[in-house]
Amino acid sequence: MTDPTHKSPTDRTKIRRLPELANHDQEMLHTIIDEAYVCHVAFRAGDDVHCIPTAHWRVGDSIYIHGANGSRMVKALLSGASASVAITHLDGLVLAKTAFNHGMNYRSAVIYGCFDLIENDDDKLAAFDYFMEKISKGRKDEVRRGNSKELGATSLLKLSLEEAAVKVSNAVPSDSEKDIDRQVWTGVLPLAVVRKSPISADNNAIAAPEYVQHWAD
Amino acid sequence: MTDPTHKSPTDRTKIRRLPELANHDQEMLHTIIDEAYVCHVAFRAGDDVHCIPTAHWRVGDSIYIHGANGSRMVKALLSGASASVAITHLDGLVLAKTAFNHGMNYRSAVIYGCFDLIENDDDKLAAFDYFMEKISKGRKDEVRRGNSKELGATSLLKLSLEEAAVKVSNAVPSDSEKDIDRQVWTGVLPLAVVRKSPISADNNAIAAPEYVQHWAD
Numbered sequence: 287m288t289d290p291t292h293k294s295p296t297d298r299t300k301i302r303r304l305p306e307l308a309n310h311d312q313e314m315l316h317t318i319i320d321e322a323y324v325c326h327v328a329f330r331a332g333d334d335v336h337c338i339p340t341a342h343w344r345v346g347d348s349i350y351i352h353g354a355n356g357s358r359m360v361k362a363l364l365s366g367a368s369a370s371v372a373i374t375h376l377d378g379l380v381l382a383k384t385a386f387n388h389g390m391n392y393r394s395a396v397i398y399g400c401f402d403l404i405e406n407d408d409d410k411l412a413a414f415d416y417f418m419e420k421i422s423k424g425r426k427d428e429v430r431r432g433n434s435k436e437l438g439a440t441s442l443l444k445l446s447l448e449e450a451a452v453k454v455s456n457a458v459p460s461d462s463e464k465d466i467d468r469q470v471w472t473g474v475l476p477l478a479v480v481r482k483s484p485i486s487a488d489n490n491a492i493a494a495p496e497y498v499q500h501w502a503d
Numbered sequence: 504m505t506d507p508t509h510k511s512p513t514d515r516t517k518i519r520r521l522p523e524l525a526n527h528d529q530e531m532l533h534t535i536i537d538e539a540y541v542c543h544v545a546f547r548a549g550d551d552v553h554c555i556p557t558a559h560w561r562v563g564d565s566i567y568i569h570g571a572n573g574s575r576m577v578k579a580l581l582s583g584a585s586a587s588v589a590i591t592h593l594d595g596l597v598l599a600k601t602a603f604n605h606g607m608n609y610r611s612a613v614i615y616g617c618f619d620l621i622e623n624d625d626d627k628l629a630a631f632d633y634f635m636e637k638i639s640k641g642r643k644d645e646v647r648r649g650n651s652k653e654l655g656a657t658s659l660l661k662l663s664l665e666e667a668a669v670k671v672s673n674a675v676p677s678d679s680e681k682d683i684d685r686q687v688w689t690g691v692l693p694l695a696v697v698r699k700s701p702i703s704a705d706n707n708a709i710a711a712p713e714y715v716q717h718w719a720d
Contacts (some may be wrong), residue, residue: 303571326554334585335545335586336515336545336613337587338613339541339589341607353520366570368550370553372554374543376555382646385653386650388509390540414602418605419505421598421692428680429602438513443680455534470642472704473701477674477696483693485690485691
């Protein structure tokens with residue numbers, strides 16, 4: 287039997303603020319991750335805490351990130367300390383009659399755990415193929431894959447999705463009775479990430495493949 | 504004399520990876536902050552590191568965030584430990600002829616420092632007015648402002664922009680000579696955040712003001 291929900295909340299992933307917005311659907315977690323190209327990674331390095339944006343992709347129940355060998359982030363993430371990765375989609379601003387009741391609609395995932403280093407070149411190539419498939423389906427068979435020098439210069443890191451907190455707000459404005467007669471427009475101002483028309487490189491001489499032609503559809 | 508650049512890089516804000524992308528223009532820092540509604544805040548709480556999305560706004564050379572009194576984030580940020588705040592705009596995917604040379608165009612800011620608690624109710628009201636102005640210009644004069652109970656339940660936190668790292672990539676794909684004849688389309692697949700048509704609340708009986716009518720323009 288498969289379990290449609292992710293694991294029970296831990297002390298780190300239990301949602302205390304507006305717990306009714308907690309979402310335990312694994313498909314929602316995967317969609318939040320897959321719709322985004324960039325996550326934010328929080329980690330400790332010495333006495334400092336860093337919050338660094340980086341590209342991510344998902345394969346099954348893990349996410350991957352990559353970085354230059356020996357970078358501060360890579361070194362810190364491989365030090366054994368637990369990290370935190372957040373991915374957030376802002377879907378709209380919720381405008382109520384009172385300042386206090388304004389809010390946002392969003393879908394967010396925060397994942398906790400220790401990253402593992404993937405060292406084997408075949409495993410790295412396979413994982414990077416998934417990354418290319420996410421960027422453009424089919425393109426992995428067109429580009430030159432990483433050679434041993436390029437793979438050797440890049441650290442590939444993998445994090446399990448086992449410990450994740452997902453929070454989804456899809457609300458309409460709500461005010462208490464005593465403010466309801468106030469003459470203020472209420473509603474939602476939506477925001478969305480969209481794909482714009484592709485821009486060919488100046489020196490590109492190749493016809494746009496299907497995935498480029500339909501990028502902005 | 505005003506200084507058009509932000510301060511010299513510290514050990515935390517010096518950009519080591521692709522240092523040519525470092526940007527020291529204060530206006531770029533402000534634009535990155537102002538264009539976004541949500542930042543990610545990294546902080547320590549005990550042995551854990553957290554990365555939490557939250558709304559932010561800027562007033563002059565500081566950013567503000569707010570949260571419920573006593574929340575884990577608020578408590579940790581007021582513990583005196585330094586935090587890190589990241590704001591990232593993803594502008595496009597850069598598709599080269601080789602997997603290794605793929606990249607992203609983005610504008611990001613990472614700010615370091617200790618948050619201060621703003622306690623005075625007048626100062627809080629003034630700061631929240633700026634937040635409302637960011638959401639919709641003019642709306643602060645229509646809504647009911649926070650009363651003493653609402654203000655008392657909300658912690659308002661302020662962080663100086665003095666220690667900030669800004670990185671901007673606006674690149675075209677680039678491959679080495681030996682890959683240049685490969686038959687692969689190259690270019691940029693742009694992404695952008697757009698405003699969609701406003702959605703009035705079901706019980707809204709007020710005509711849409713200018714800022715709602717023109718939201719999606």
